[in-house]
């Protein structure tokens with residue numbers, strides 16, 4: 001284990017992360033409503049932490065192996081989650097307990113969006129902004145992780161997205177290619193955020209709220225600058241903008257990457273030519289996961305809206321449609337924004353929305369859950385089993401796109417599903433042990449493991465009623481969910497630590 | 500599809516089944532407390548049904564193919580479930596509605612053990628006996644199905660238990676071997692029942708109750724001749740006898756079959772010798788599923804008893820131990836007998852017991868749930884995934900006993916798991932749509948799909964509070980569970996009906 005190389009990288013990350021404490025400090029100065037001292041001192045503390053991690057190890061620059069990849073990915077989230085908690089913990093009139101600070105920071109950075117805060121509207125702008133920014137940074141982190149790193153580690157079938165698919169997984173080195181990919185993804189992510197913020201602004205949000213909600217929308221995070229979440233706004237254009245950008249953010253960013261305008265340099269007859277290429281709508285529709293995402297989202301909208309209309313949940317038809325579409329997308333994509341208290345909606349609506357959050361977003365998106373591609377592969381396996389029973393002599397392969405799936409990928413997806421189910425049961429029992437009732441424990445597990453945010457029962461709106469032990473279990477579940485279970489799980493295996 | 504051959508077989512089955520209406524009729528005559536007319540007329544009606552199914556088709560005796568195997572297995576349960584409802588439906592002072600009659604009969608025959616009856620202690624002996632007998636017959640049916648038929652159909656990885664494991668599944672004919680195997684299993688089942696009844700009797704039950712409870716114990720059914728179930732008896736010997744025989748009944752009957760004393764005829768030097776062989780304890784402990792069953796049951800007992808002791812649920816230490824062990828085995832084996840209202844036990848006990856019922860009994864036992872062997876295989880796959888992530892260059896095979904598992908079996912188990920999970924979600928949403936609250940709907944789905952019996956919330960004790968639509972969904976779930984999902988599911992596939 002290249003401990004010192006890992007520490008060097010972490011030091012750099014923390015130092016870089018400390019800079020993100022400055023915009024809230026500037027906001028505090030601008031609005032003069034408090035929080036400035038907390039963020040300035042948090043900046044200094046985290047910069048020092050980063051420095052003292054980096055400085056003694058600055059000369060260690062060895063290549064990292066796959067095993068170290070797991071460690072660094074887990075540490076990335078755990079260390080940044082901890083450093084991110086510092087501003088909340090700083091002693092001023094808005095100080096939180098250590099547990100609550102950690103909860104809010106981890107919930108932000110993992111894009112879960114569960115909160116222990118009430119009275120968010122009355123908080124200083126610095127805090128209100130910082131929470132949104134945490135989600136945005138976490139969303140960026142997860143895209144780089146999912147698109148560039150997990151395929152190399154081969155987590156849960158994600159080697160599906162590697163260039164060199166079949167064959168045994170190589171003990172791949174962490175290549176500089178990750179940095180290139182990350183930079184391009186960053187442009188796309190930034191572009192989407194700007195577009196989303198502009199749209200919210202035009203629809204009537206203040207610039208402060210527009211940027212804040214754009215941050216948590218493209219991150220599928222669910223934090224809001226208001227206690228009432230998106231329900232704060234009367235204008236139906238705002239939830240519809242949210243739906244549009246949530247759907248875009250729930251798509252695999254590899255597809256956006258492929259469809260992104262790009263310049264190619266060609267040399268023809270000794271002369272250099274520059275060509276621009278851009279992907280088309282086909283780039284998206286050729287992808288089986290994208291098609292499945294659209295079908296799932298559309299079906300869910302129809303079910304939710306028609307049930308609301310049938311039960312006349314809102315007196316106004318438009319309200320049934322807007323709230324229905326918004327909650328369908330917000331919960332199933334695992335954003336967790338609310339415009340209405342969907343947990344009291346008629347018959348099976350709360351439960352079907354929570355179940356939909358288990359599917360979640362696409363792989364390589366900022367959404368949580370099992371991911372659409374895995375559910376699609378599980379479904380196709382189930383259909384194959386049926387066909388095999390009906391035609392025992394037939395030969396059936398499971399395809400993804402036009403290629404038959406390698407067994408290795410299929411098995412990894414199954415292993416992922418089993419681990420997810422087992423972990424769900426264990427976490428739910430742990431939540432019950434901390435004093436939650438069974439129903440709320442189910443909601444809390446789904447809310448955290450799926451990185452959804454709001455649950456059911458006492459955790460329907462926030463986690464203030466959860467005990468200290470329960471909050472720590474929630475944080476554990478968030479990290480498990482965000483790191484696709486196995487990234488964290490392998491660290492608990494004795495075999496991992498044997499040389 | 501050999502429709503007329505299928506009808507001939509069904510006719511014979513129904514005629515044979517009609518004979519089982521006679522013992523309750525005899526009991527009614529003996530006790531003179533009613534029900535005689537209901538059972539006599541039910542006997543005649545079902546005999547006539549059987550006759551009119553058989554007579555026109557008596558000459559059709561073609562061999563059946565795999566596809567027809569699915570149809571006949573499903574019809575077996577549906578038709579006998581319907582015919583079994585006739586006595587409840589007969590108009591006398593104890594008559595039930597059509598739905599309730601069907602519910603009680605399906606719940607009995609599928610060994611689910613959920614009931615819509617209250618005041619069972621006051622019912623005529625004929626009814627009290629008949630319900631127990633339904634479970635016993637259902638238990639016998641499921642063992643023959645699981646040991647002799649499902650391996651041929653290849654449902655959910657059960658080709659694991661076929662002699663000729665690897666290679667494609669043959670479009671096997673339903674061989675006369677099934678009849679031989681069935682006969683031997685019948686002796687074992689009968690022997691266990693007699694031993695169990697004798698033990699209950701010695702421990703203080705009346706012969707009537709001893710036989711009744713022995714029926715529903717070896718069938719892991721859970722029906723009782725008392726409203727209070729096993730809680731009717733103060734004597735701790737009775738639940739302990741129940742635990743012993745439930746554990747025996749939760750073992751794969753193929754193992755009992757292998758360990759059963761047997762006579763072999765050998766010819767040595769022109770002379771005929773008779774040898775007796777008998778299996779040993781090793782026969783059991785060599786089986787990976789048996790070892791897993793023992794580990795699961797023992798761990799659960801320890802968790803439940805120690806939690807009860809810690810929380811002083813009962814004032815008496817012995818009570819904590821006896822009730823703890825009994826409920827651990829009764830719920831996890833999917834029997835569903837109760838000596839105490841475990842749904843109000845402290846912290847996570849109700850939920851962990853319900854989760855344990857998802858594992859259920861061994862394949863080829865009378866228990867429900869996913870079956871121990873499948874959970875074991877899922878677990879080993881998960882471990883292999885971990886190992887592959889840690890050692891990407893390693894080659895890991897999943898073994899069962901000493902043999903590596905064929906991919907075909909592993910994939911079938913995964914397909915089974917995915918179908919089970921999906922079906923669970925759909926059934927739970929349907930239960931909610933019929934008016935159950937989310938929590939009770941979860942309990943009702945687990946209670947029926949796992950063939951457990953009692954659930955949580957309003958279905959914690961019985962199904963009397965469930966709407967008519969909910970009862971039909973419950974019946975559907977029971978049959979799905981008992982027929983290992985796919986046997987019934989394939990019939991819903993258009994591909995199945997295409998020639």
Ligand SMILES: [K+]
Nearest residue numbers: 112221335452
């Ligand atoms: K979220």
Ligand SMILES: [K+]
Nearest residue numbers: 611720834951
């Ligand atoms: K049962």
